[in-house]
Amino acid sequence: RVMYTITKWIEHKLGLKVNATKTHITRPNKLKYLGFGFYYDTKDKKYCARPHASSIQRFKRKLKQLTIRKNTMALNERIRQLNQVIRGWINYYSICNMKTHMMNIDKHLRTRLRVIIWKQWKVPSKR
Template identity: 40%
Template sequence: MESVISFIEKRLKLKVNRDKTKVQRYSLSSLLGFGFHTPRWKVWNIRVSKKSINRVKEKCRVITTRNNGLSEEARIQKLKLLIRGWINYISIAGSVKHQLLRLDSYVQNRLRICLWKQWKRPGSRFRQLCKLGIDKKRTGYMLIVIESMHVWHRPLVYCVHFLIIIL
């Protein structure tokens, strides 16, 4: 480590921040939101780091909280800007389709939860689901099932999942 630092400082005449500088395996390192790995065929690949994905999820969570005072349209606009910018940044990484699909389902689920919480009472939920096209008998049965579930699992129910499609 010391030989590398002395080479960089003396030969290249660059300053090295000794607190941030470390030597570690390439699979554990992360640089500007990207990680590196080599699959079996020994070709270097770039992938999005877990820390970067968690950071974007946290920003999406902040935007989709109920106490930020945003309307549904404004919330969707902010999410579109955030996700579009992030996708443009990470587009140099090879295969991110799986990660983007998981992020998309996470954001859609958060938006469904916002709508579900906005409807507040079972009566208004019943009316809103009927407006979306579910027959009244099925809506009544579904509301009984949905109200007994945890809030994260409620939007995954068939009627809510397929009829409250926002993005």
């Protein structure tokens, strides 16, 4: 009943079309909106934004794709591509609180890059 009145108001007053299959009323911490998730900060007594868990997983998959060991590309080119992806992701989610997520991703990415450098160095002519 509440949903119908809100939908009716949005469609008639604002002149917008409401997609009933996508639209629902819920608490912000159960919502995913444009890749953002929300949580309630008890210290500040307000809802804050963070990247949604599925967005973080998609970002990790992209980084993993760029740091596959068997992918033969120069290290400078690989780092350039990683910088593009990371810079774009951080700029998009710049309003979020994501320090712990980024620290974990950074730690994992450094390890993967170290493995790539070790793999490139470990050839018979370089021993």
